[in-house]
Amino acid sequence: MRDDDRDRAATPGLARREMIAAGLAGVAVGLTARPALAQSGDRAPDAPRTGAAMVRAHRVEAPMPHGGVAAGHPLAAMAGARMLMKGGSAADAAVAAMAVMNVVEPWASSAAGNGFATCLDRRSGKVHSLAFTGGAPALLDPDVDPKELDSGHKAVVVPGAFGGWIALARKFGRLPLSTLLEPAIGYARDGQPLDASIAMFIRRQQSVLARYPTSAAIFLPGGQPPAPRAIFPNVPLSRTLQALADAETQALKGGASRDGALQAAYDHFYTGPVAQEMSRFSEANGGWLRMADMAAYQPVWEDPVSTQYRGLDVYCSPLTSRTGLELCEQLNIVEGWDLSALPGDGADFTHRLIEAIKVTKADVYRYAADPRFVKAPVATLLSKEFAARRRAMIDLRRAIAFPEGAALAMAERPVQMAMADDRTRGGDTTSLSVVDEDGNAIAVTTTVGGGFGTSVIMGDTGLLCNNGLRLGSTSPYAGHPNKVAPGKRALLGNGPVIVLEKGRLKLVCGTPGGETIGQTQFQFLVNVIDRGLPIQQAIEAPRFALDAEPSFYKPGAAVTVQMESRFDPAIVQALTAMGHRLETVGAFAIGSIQGVLVDPSGARMGGSDPRRMGYAVGY
Structure with missing residues (x-):
C-alpha cells in the first residue's frame, strides 16, 4: 500500500x-x-x-464568536459586520445591511418597500416582531383591473421599509443613522460591480422598466441593460439617503436627542421632501399615493406568533405576514410524527412535509388578512388541537387533492362571488440574519413584492415601491377577506424566524422566495431540528416547493410539487407513485436561507445559501 x-x-x-x-x-x-x-x-x-468526489456543502460555515451577519449579498453582509466592529448592535448591523441591499439588489429591496423583522432582546429574553408594511393608498379603486396593480403608478403601496429602519434604530440601535447609511451612500454614488444575476433580472424586466423614464435612466443606461459586473450606480438614491442622514445630523447639531434626530430623518421621508416628491410624481402620472398616505403610516411593534416544536420555542411574524401562521401550523402538524425515525432523504419523509404544507396553505389562504379589517382565527390556526384534526385528513400513502380550508365557527366563510381564476404572481424578496456580541439577534425579510416592485422609480428619489396589491398578495375573489381595499395591508410572505431553547438563542434565520418562503423555512427547520444537520448542510439540502394553479386561494387547485434536480430519482419515482404531480427545477432553485445556528458547544455558526449571492461574515 x-x-x-x-x-x-x-x-x-x-x-x-x-x-x-x-x-x-x-x-x-x-x-x-x-x-x-x-x-x-x-x-x-x-x-x-x-480530493473527495463530492462534498455535503459547497460553503463553509462562518464562525461568529463576537457576532456576524448572513445576508443576501456580500457587500450587505460586510456593511453589517462593519457596524458590529464599530460597537454597534444587531439592529445597527441590520439597518446598514438593508440599506446596502437597496443598492446592490434593487429588484428585491428598497427603502420604499415593505417587510418584517423578528428581534431577540437578550437582556429581557423577549422576542419582538416589527411590521414595516404599508397599505393601499386611500384613493385606490377596489374595482381596478388587477393588471394595473402588477406594475405601474397605480400599483404603489405606501412605503414602509424606511420607517422600519428608524424603528429598529430607535428601539435597539446605538450608532448614528449617518454611520449606518454611509456604506450604502457610497455604493449608490460611486457604483458597485453589478452581480450577474441582477444583470439578468434587469434584462428580463427590460421592456417594463423601459416604459418609465425615471426607471430607464437608472436601469437601462444608454437604453440597454448593464453588463454583468459593470459598475452600477444609483445617484438619485445616493442623494436621497444622504439627505436622510443630513436630516439627522442637523437635528443633532441643533441639540436634539438621538431619538429626536432619528425622528427628524423619519419626518424627512414621510412628511418632508421625500414624501412631497413621491406624492407629486404619483399625482402627475395618474397614481393614487398622496402625502396623506405617507403621513398616516407608522411601523408597528407586535408580539410574534409562536409555537413550541420538539421542546423549542419558534417565533415568527404575525399577520399581515401569512408565513408566521404557515410555519407554525406546518410544524404543529408534523410534530405528530416521529420524523427522526424516517430517512431524511426518503419519500415517506418528503411526502409528509408536502401534505402538511398543502393542508396549511388551504387554511391560511382561507382566513389570513389584515386584522384591522378582518378577524382571523389566529389562535385556532396555531393550536395543537387544530393541527391534530388537520393531520388526520392526511393519507400517509397517497397525495390528497388541494383541500378547502377548515370551516371555523368563529370566522365567516369567504364569499367567493366572482370566481375569476387569474394566475397569481410570485414575489421577490431578500433576507438577512444578525447576532451581536451581547447575544441580541435580528432576522429581517424585506421586499418590493414582485421583481422590481412597481418597476417605477418614484421621481427623483431613486426608490422603487412595493407592488403588494398584486394578485397573490391579495385575493382575486370578491368577498374574500384579503380582497384589495383602500388602506388595507396585503399579505406578505415575509416571516423571519427566531428559535429559542430554554430561553436562549438557538437559531435565527429567514429567506426570500415569495410563495416559497414558509415552505423553505419549514424544510430548513426540520433539517436542523429533526435531522440534526449543521446549518450549512441544512441550508444546502435539496428542497421542494408547492405551486398551485390558479392559486392557493381556490380549493381544488392543481398542485404541482417543484423539486430541485438533486433529489434522488428513486424518491421522485416513489412520490409520483403516491399521486404527486412533480416538476423538476434547477439544482439550487428554491429560496435563499440566511441564518445563524448556535451549536451545542455554544459556538455561533453562520450559514448562507448558494442558491443566490448571499454571504455570511463573522468576526
Whole structure:
C-alpha cells in the first residue's frame, strides 16, 4: 500500500474536501492521535489525490464568536459586520445591511418597500416582531383591473421599509443613522460591480422598466441593460439617503436627542421632501399615493406568533405576514410524527412535509388578512388541537387533492362571488440574519413584492415601491377577506424566524422566495431540528416547493410539487407513485436561507445559501 493510501485509510476524514464535509456534518476530527500532515507532496491536505468526489456543502460555515451577519449579498453582509466592529448592535448591523441591499439588489429591496423583522432582546429574553408594511393608498379603486396593480403608478403601496429602519434604530440601535447609511451612500454614488444575476433580472424586466423614464435612466443606461459586473450606480438614491442622514445630523447639531434626530430623518421621508416628491410624481402620472398616505403610516411593534416544536420555542411574524401562521401550523402538524425515525432523504419523509404544507396553505389562504379589517382565527390556526384534526385528513400513502380550508365557527366563510381564476404572481424578496456580541439577534425579510416592485422609480428619489396589491398578495375573489381595499395591508410572505431553547438563542434565520418562503423555512427547520444537520448542510439540502394553479386561494387547485434536480430519482419515482404531480427545477432553485445556528458547544455558526449571492461574515 502506498504511503498516501495508508494515510487515507488511517485517517478517513482528513482529505481536503472530506475535511470540509466532516466539519459541516458536525463530525469531530481528532488530530492528536494521528500522524502530522505533510505540508507538500501527495500527503498534503490540498494534494489532488486527496480530493473527495463530492462534498455535503459547497460553503463553509462562518464562525461568529463576537457576532456576524448572513445576508443576501456580500457587500450587505460586510456593511453589517462593519457596524458590529464599530460597537454597534444587531439592529445597527441590520439597518446598514438593508440599506446596502437597496443598492446592490434593487429588484428585491428598497427603502420604499415593505417587510418584517423578528428581534431577540437578550437582556429581557423577549422576542419582538416589527411590521414595516404599508397599505393601499386611500384613493385606490377596489374595482381596478388587477393588471394595473402588477406594475405601474397605480400599483404603489405606501412605503414602509424606511420607517422600519428608524424603528429598529430607535428601539435597539446605538450608532448614528449617518454611520449606518454611509456604506450604502457610497455604493449608490460611486457604483458597485453589478452581480450577474441582477444583470439578468434587469434584462428580463427590460421592456417594463423601459416604459418609465425615471426607471430607464437608472436601469437601462444608454437604453440597454448593464453588463454583468459593470459598475452600477444609483445617484438619485445616493442623494436621497444622504439627505436622510443630513436630516439627522442637523437635528443633532441643533441639540436634539438621538431619538429626536432619528425622528427628524423619519419626518424627512414621510412628511418632508421625500414624501412631497413621491406624492407629486404619483399625482402627475395618474397614481393614487398622496402625502396623506405617507403621513398616516407608522411601523408597528407586535408580539410574534409562536409555537413550541420538539421542546423549542419558534417565533415568527404575525399577520399581515401569512408565513408566521404557515410555519407554525406546518410544524404543529408534523410534530405528530416521529420524523427522526424516517430517512431524511426518503419519500415517506418528503411526502409528509408536502401534505402538511398543502393542508396549511388551504387554511391560511382561507382566513389570513389584515386584522384591522378582518378577524382571523389566529389562535385556532396555531393550536395543537387544530393541527391534530388537520393531520388526520392526511393519507400517509397517497397525495390528497388541494383541500378547502377548515370551516371555523368563529370566522365567516369567504364569499367567493366572482370566481375569476387569474394566475397569481410570485414575489421577490431578500433576507438577512444578525447576532451581536451581547447575544441580541435580528432576522429581517424585506421586499418590493414582485421583481422590481412597481418597476417605477418614484421621481427623483431613486426608490422603487412595493407592488403588494398584486394578485397573490391579495385575493382575486370578491368577498374574500384579503380582497384589495383602500388602506388595507396585503399579505406578505415575509416571516423571519427566531428559535429559542430554554430561553436562549438557538437559531435565527429567514429567506426570500415569495410563495416559497414558509415552505423553505419549514424544510430548513426540520433539517436542523429533526435531522440534526449543521446549518450549512441544512441550508444546502435539496428542497421542494408547492405551486398551485390558479392559486392557493381556490380549493381544488392543481398542485404541482417543484423539486430541485438533486433529489434522488428513486424518491421522485416513489412520490409520483403516491399521486404527486412533480416538476423538476434547477439544482439550487428554491429560496435563499440566511441564518445563524448556535451549536451545542455554544459556538455561533453562520450559514448562507448558494442558491443566490448571499454571504455570511463573522468576526
